[in-house]
Amino acid sequence: MLGRHACGLYWMFRQLERAENTARLVEAGFRMALTRSVSAEGEWESIITTAGCRQAFLEVHDSFETAPVIDFMMRSADNPASVLTLFENARRNARQVRTSLTRDVWEAVNEGWMTLRELLRRPVKIAELPAIMTAIRQQSALVRGQLYGTMLQDDIFAYARLGTFVERADNTARLLDVKYYVLLPATSYVGSELDNVQWETVLRSVSADRSYTWLHGGDNDPSEIADFLILDRHMPRSLYYCCCEIVDNLASLEREYHMRKPCHDMAEEGQARLNRLSIDDIFAAGLHEFITDFLSRNNALGRQIETDYRFYE
Numbered sequence: 001m002l003g004r005h006a007c008g009l010y011w012m013f014r015q016l017e018r019a020e021n022t023a024r025l026v027e028a029g030f031r032m033a034l035t036r037s038v039s040a041e042g043e044w045e046s047i048i049t050t051a052g053c054r055q056a057f058l059e060v061h062d063s064f065e066t067a068p069v070i071d072f073m074m075r076s077a078d079n080p081a082s083v084l085t086l087f088e089n090a091r092r093n094a095r096q097v098r099t100s101l102t103r104d105v106w107e108a109v110n111e112g113w114m115t116l117r118e119l120l121r122r123p124v125k126i127a128e129l130p131a132i133m134t135a136i137r138q139q140s141a142l143v144r145g146q147l148y149g150t151m152l153q154d155d156i157f158a159y160a161r162l163g164t165f166v167e168r169a170d171n172t173a174r175l176l177d178v179k180y181y182v183l184l185p186a187t188s189y190v191g192s193e194l195d196n197v198q199w200e201t202v203l204r205s206v207s208a209d210r211s212y213t214w215l216h217g218g219d220n221d222p223s224e225i226a227d228f229l230i231l232d233r234h235m236p237r238s239l240y241y242c243c244c245e246i247v248d249n250l251a252s253l254e255r256e257y258h259m260r261k262p263c264h265d266m267a268e269e270g271q272a273r274l275n276r277l278s279i280d281d282i283f284a285a286g287l288h289e290f291i292t293d294f295l296s297r298n299n300a301l302g303r304q305i306e307t308d309y310r311f312y313e
Contacts, residue, residue, distance in 0.1 A: 004312065006155075006159045006311060007306070008097040009156060009159040010163040010305070010306075012097065013162075013164045013167075015087070015089050015090035015093065017140070017163070018167050018171065019083045019086035019090065020140040021168070021174075022073060022074075022082070022083050023083050024133075024137075024205045025073070025171070025174065026047065026069075026073050027129075027204075028047075028202060028205035029047035029069075031201040031204065032201055033066065041063060041064040041065060044069040045064040047069065047073070050177060051073065053073070053079055056078060056079055066126070070124055071124060075120040083120070084116055087116050090109060090113075091110060101151070102146070104150040108145075108146045111139070112140070115135060116136065119132050119135055153252075155256045155257070159249075159253075161245060162246060164245075165242045165243075165249070166246060166298065168237060169294075170298055172238065173239060173294050176230070176287070177288060206229065206237045208235060208237060212224075212225065216228075223279055223280075223283065226279055227279035230274075230282065231278075240271075243267070243271040244271060246301070247268055251264070253309075262308060263304040263305045263308045266297075266301050270297055270298075
């Protein structure tokens with residue numbers, strides 16, 4: 001497959017995953033802001049910072065009030081990482097690789113873009129936010145469902161899934177960082193009722209509250225929640241699960257092309273590193289420090305995949 005064609009598939013699914021997770025990030029900030037009895041500007045500033053949009057936001061806004069932040073993250077043309085912009089870019093990539101997609105996948109992407117364009121054609125009202133978040137998740141799920149249900153599981157499928165899980169790992173890590181390092185007001189809140197409510201919000205933001213309850217009952221223990229979202233082998237948004245999927249899809253490309261690349265070693269090293277760690281090890285070293293290191297490694301892996309498979313040639 002041509003590198004630029006593989007690039008289109010990889011980034012199409014990274015952008016779809018990022019659009020969904022940007023919405024999840026906004027939802028997490030919104031729910032956490034509701035736990036505050038004072039101004040929520042600190043929470044929204046944290047969301048913007050975690051999304052990597054701080055400079056772009058400050059170029060058009062002076063303060064981190066609720067409505068401007070939501071509008072910027074969801075639909076603003078000034079934000080290249082807004083949900084609507086990401087979906088538009090994913091659709092553009094889908095058109096470029098149209099011959100590699102089934103009609104069902106293409107129609108799901110196109111329908112998702114049209115649906116969100118209509119929902120986000122005007123600023124989002126706070127009362128409308130839950131319904132719009134639900135619609136974003138549903139449209140993203142439709143594309144994934146058509147991918148699994150209609151595509152051959154060949155190299156095209158592997159590139160699509162690589163994009164999904166490299167991006168998902170990044171976004172799960174960022175959601176954890178928002179909670180523990182940025183949004184928690186002070187270390188004195190650790191273990192408090194506020195701390196527990198925020199951990200529950202993180203679980204809800206990744207649609208993991210029910211599955212966590214199945215495993216752990218109603219006890220929202222911060223250490224167990226962090227362990228679930230970082231090291232659980234069965235939770236499809238945990239960091240470890242994402243690493244395993246990246247390794248598996250790279251192995252599929254190795255079998256397909258009969259070639260092993262440096263990114264395979266990097267992915268396997270990252271998987272083995274998580275396999276050696278316990279949640280106690282992670283908390284002892286510092287959760288924020290662990291997440292920062294994970295994000296750096298994950299970004300380096302993404303760049304190496306692009307280099308090894310010659311995405312821009």
